[in-house]
Amino acid sequence: MAGRVQGKKALITGAAQGLGAAQAAMLAREGASVLLADINGDGAAEQAAKINAELGEGTAFAVKLDVTQEADWIAAMEVAQARLGGLSVLVNNAGVGVRGNIETCTLEEWHRGFAINVDSVFLGCQKALPLMKDAQPGSIINISSIAGLIASDTMPGYNASKAAVWMLSKSVALYCAKMGWDIRCNSVHPTFVDTPILDGIATGAGKPKDVIMDKLARQIPLKRVGHPDDIANGVLYLASDESRFMTGAELKLDGGISAM
Numbered sequence: 001m002a003g004r005v006q007g008k009k010a011l012i013t014g015a016a017q018g019l020g021a022a023q024a025a026m027l028a029r030e031g032a033s034v035l036l037a038d039i040n041g042d043g044a045a046e047q048a049a050k051i052n053a054e055l056g057e058g059t060a061f062a063v064k065l066d067v068t069q070e071a072d073w074i075a076a077m078e079v080a081q082a083r084l085g086g087l088s089v090l091v092n093n094a095g096v097g098v099r100g101n102i103e104t105c106t107l108e109e110w111h112r113g114f115a116i117n118v119d120s121v122f123l124g125c126q127k128a129l130p131l132m133k134d135a136q137p138g139s140i141i142n143i144s145s146i147a148g149l150i151a152s153d154t155m156p157g158y159n160a161s162k163a164a165v166w167m168l169s170k171s172v173a174l175y176c177a178k179m180g181w182d183i184r185c186n187s188v189h190p191t192f193v194d195t196p197i198l199d200g201i202a203t204g205a206g207k208p209k210d211v212i213m214d215k216l217a218r219q220i221p222l223k224r225v226g227h228p229d230d231i232a233n234g235v236l237y238l239a240s241d242e243s244r245f246m247t248g249a250e251l252k253l254d255g256g257i258s259a260m
Contacts, residue, residue, distance in 0.1 A: 004240045006031030009084040009135060011076065013067050013124065014094030016043025018195035019143065022228035023091055023235045025051055028059050030236060033084045037065035037076055038094070067094045067120030073127040080131060088135040089239045090128040092121045092165075093143045097197065098157030110157045117161035118168070125172050125185070138183040141238045142169045143231075146191045146254040162189075166250060173248035184247035186238050191254040192216040193226040221256030 010027050014020035015036035024034045028051045036051075038044040041064030051060035061083040066072045080087045098113030099105065121142050132138035147155065148162030166187050173185035192198070198216075199209060217224050234251050237243055252258050 003031040004236060004242070005089070008032040008088050008239060009035075009080070009086050010089035010091065010239060011035040011037055011080050011084075011087055011128070012091040012093055013037045013065060013120065015047060015062075016040040017047075018197065019190075019193065019228050019231050020091070020093040021047045022232040023093060024048075024060065025054075026229065026232040026236050027089070027239060028055055030240075032089065032239070033058075034060045035076075035080050035084055036060060036062045037067075038062075039064065039066050041065075067092075067124065068115040070123055070127075073123045077127050077131055086135040087128055087131040088138045089141070090124055090132065090139075091141045091143070091235055091239070092124045094120055095143060095145075095162075098155060098161060100157065101154050102156050105157050113157045113161045114164070117158075118164045121165050121168055125168075129176075129183070132183050133181055136182040137241060137244055138181075139239050139243065140169075140172060140183065140185040141235055142185070142187045143235075144169070144187040144189050144250070146189045146252065146257055148187075149189055149250070149252070149258060169250075170248045177247060182244075184238075184243065186243070186246060186248070187250045188231065188234055188238070189250055189252045189254060189258075190226060190231050191220060191257050193228060193231060195228060198225070219257070220254070221260065224255065226253065226255065 010032045012024045015024045016038035028034045036044040036048045044062040048060035048062040063079045065076045095117045144165040145162040148166045169187040176183040
């Protein structure tokens with residue numbers, strides 16, 4: 001089914017690499033105009049150039065965006081209006097891990113995790129809605145984590161921040177429905193995915209990446225770590241009109257972990 005998001009106008013945060021880059025590329029291949037946003041503005045521009053080289057100039061654009069800063073979000077919305085002609089899809093993908101258990105996690109790390117993982121989603125939804133009201137039907141897709149649904153004793157900051165994204169998504173969904181807008185809001189909950197974040201985990205553990213990958217895969221019923229396109233396929237469904245009756249829901253892309 002080619003062209004599943006034909007004519008959609010999408011902004012994706014954290015799009016310089018990993019999940020965000022994969023999501024932007026897939027949405028563009030299925031017909032959307034995409035604005036890749038990242039604090040690494042050069043990286044976002046590089047990914048946008050790759051998309052344009054494949055699909056033609058004017059398909060993808062880039063903007064530098066610190067998702068924790070309200071002024072940056074306001075500026076990004078101006079770019080979306082100027083470059084895309086509005087906005088009908090917002091993917092709040094940017095996020096970070098939060099180190100430490102309840103005794104070792106510092107307040108600084110806790111605040112940083114919530115700023116990037118939660119404040120960004122609040123600001124993105126708030127600043128995007130005025131544009132999305134003019135481009136209905138619309139879809140807000142917030143990337144949470146299976147860690148937002150299943151707790152671990154080793155990462156309270158990450159658990160709590162991703163759980164906040166889950167519940168915030170439901171509140172936004174109910175608000176849009178109450179206002180009578182054809183704008184959906186759902187959360188996506190991936191498990192371990194082969195992205196540069198896993199490279200950092202391997203480096204921090206002082207072990208080869210394939211050893212870490214095997215260890216993580218053993219925890220997943222499907223016995224493999226996810227690929228970025230596994231998550232991008234879910235984002236594509238939520239961005240498309242195929243999901244117009246789905247809002248306030250959570251899409252688990254976890255290889256079966258939550259079924260255990």
